[in-house]
Amino acid sequence: MLIQLFAATGVLAVLTVVPGPDMAVVTKRAVSSGWQDGLRTVGGITAGLMVWGVLAVAGLAAVLAASATAYTVFALAGAAYLVFLGFQALLQNRRGRFQAPAATLTPPRGNPWRTGLVSNVFNPKIAVFYTGLLPARAPTGLSAHSGMTLLVLVHAMLTAVWLGGYVMLLSKARSLFEKPAVRRGMDRATGTVLIGFGLQVATTQP
Template sequence: MVYEFLAAAGVLALLTMVPGPDMAVVTRRAVAAGWRDGLLTVAGITTGLLVWGVLSVAGLAAVLAASATAYTVVKLAGAAYLVVLGVQALRAARRGGHADAAPASLPAPSGNPWRTGLVSNVLNPKIAVFYTGLLPTLAPHGLSPHTGMALLVLVHAALTVLWLGGYVLLLAKARAFFARASVRRGMERITGVVLIGFGVKVATAQA
């Protein structure tokens, strides 16, 4: 059972480190508003994972994963949210003014960072598919299905906090560089395009 758990944790770690919408959202908040906003965004994303975990253990996420209509509705809502965040980032970059503008003149992202992370994660139906499709196959056989699933959800949440939280703190180490208006404006453009790209990818993805 121990070896099965370690193998499952390894798979979850690899999946956690793959860049995706969560990292793009965290990057924008951390670079534009600071490490506190970045960590709050990570907390919101982690809360979203726990919400999906509870739904998965209860069997409700399986309904979403199996229903083409429900999956499409959540998918399009999530895609629209990512596109909105991307457009906001591009608009913030345009409002930055000249290249030598003071950092304070660059607008910070609007909205509560925790809620931003939560909504972006909860509106990602791929998490439902992942938790109901792959996670049960990784659960150690020595535990009941519900216990094994709950344990792996907690592991995934912990790995997400460590990985994205560490990423935010790494960005904070380079805060002098990212405080430059031209750099922040460039990052807003990059993350804006990336978020819109992820939104399009989510919208066109198949279940």
């Protein structure tokens, strides 16, 4: 059972570190308003994983993953939110809010924890991932529900540690990101990436 758990953890670790919408959302928040809001965003993302974990264990995520209509509705909602965040970053960039000292910069609107939660809850790929991959990786020495619950907790922990460490790494380079030219470049980059991820989610089939 331990060998199966280690193997599943390795797969989850690889999937966790691959850049995606979560990393783009965290980057935008941490660079714009500091590591505290960055960690709050990570907390929201982790909570979103727990929500999907509960749904997966209850069998509801499988219904979403199997229903093309439900998947499409969730995909479009999640895509719209990511595109909204992307345009928000680009709009901030266009307004040129980078001339004042960093301490006086207006942070992005919205609660960072809620931003992370919503961006993750409205990601239907998590439903497909939790119902398609996790059951096959669950340790055979445990019941189906217990094995799934364990892997969801492992994934949430890996996500929190990875993104939390990433936020703290960004904070070490805070002085670099405070420079107006760098801030403009980061907002352009994260805004474009978020819009790109949103369009990808909207056009990807289950």
